Amino acid sequence: xxTRKEIxxxxxxxxxxxxxxxxxxxxxxxxxxxxPNQQPAIFIKQKGESARYKKxxxxxxxxxxxxxxxxQIPDSATVPSDILNPYLDAIEAAYAPDNASAxxxxxxxIVSHCRISNIQIxxxxxxxxxVLIISLExxxx
Numbered sequence: 001x002x003t004r005k006e007i008x009x010x011x012x013x014x015x016x017x018x019x020x021x022x023x024x025x026x027x028x029x030x031x032x033x034x035x036p037n038q039q040p041a042i043f044i045k046q047k048g049e050s051a052r053y054k055k056x057x058x059x060x061x062x063x064x065x066x067x068x069x070x071x072q073i074p075d076s077a078t079v080p081s082d083i084l085n086p087y088l089d090a091i092e093a094a095y096a097p098d099n100a101s102a103x104x105x106x107x108x109x110i111v112s113h114c115r116i117s118n119i120q121i122x123x124x125x126x127x128x129x130x131v132l133i134i135s136l137e138x139x140x141x
Contacts, residue, residue, distance in 0.1 A: 002110040007063060007138055010107040011114055012044040014094040015067060020087065031070045031129050040071040040087060047135070061140040064117075067091065069132040073124040080123035080130055091134055092116060112139040 002010075008026070016024035023034060023041040034041045047064040054060075069087060073080050095105045095114055104113040117137045124130035 001140060004063065007107065007110055007140065008044065008046060008065060010110055011065060011136055011138060012067075014107070015042055015091055016044075018042075018090050018094065020090070028068055031131060034070050036072045040069060043068045063111075063138045063140060065136045065138070067132075067134040067136065069134070071124070071130045071132070073128045073130055075128075080125060084121065084123060084130055084132060087132065088119065088134075095136075107138070112141045114138045 012024075012026055015021070020040055021042050023038040025041075025043050028043040028045045029041075045066045045068060047066050049064065050062050051059040052062075069091075071083055071087065073083055095116060097103045097105055098108065099106045102113075105115065106112065107114050115137050116134055118135040120133040120135075122129075122131040
């Protein structure tokens with residue numbers, strides 16, 4: 001089994017170097033601490049883990065992390081989804097299957113699968129600061 005550090009690093013590497021990302025870190029900041037000229041910015045935050053037990057078999061772990069994306073909406077005439085949806089599409093593509101036979105994203109073979117499980121959107125309609133929280137689940141068997 002790969003270490004947790006390796007798994008979370010591999011999950012973050014998939015998105016931290018996307019062409020539109022101006023700032024990335026494995027240490028989350030508040031959006032107030034990320035100036036507009038450093039956005040869009042992306043962070044990863046470990047969220048928790050759970051194990052499934054079966055007698056005589058090693059535990060099957062599910063690791064969870066959230067990707068936090070901060071983006072500025074330039075003005076009230078801009079439709080927030082026009083800015084945010086391409087980011088969501090790029091994140092989804094970053095976790096596309098890399099194991100054709102299993103049709104799963106395995107982060108290069110170190111997990112059974114890595115999937116997006118939930119997306120929360122604050123489109124910045126009130127203050128021009130948009131926030132996306134994308135939840136990932138990584139199964140380690």
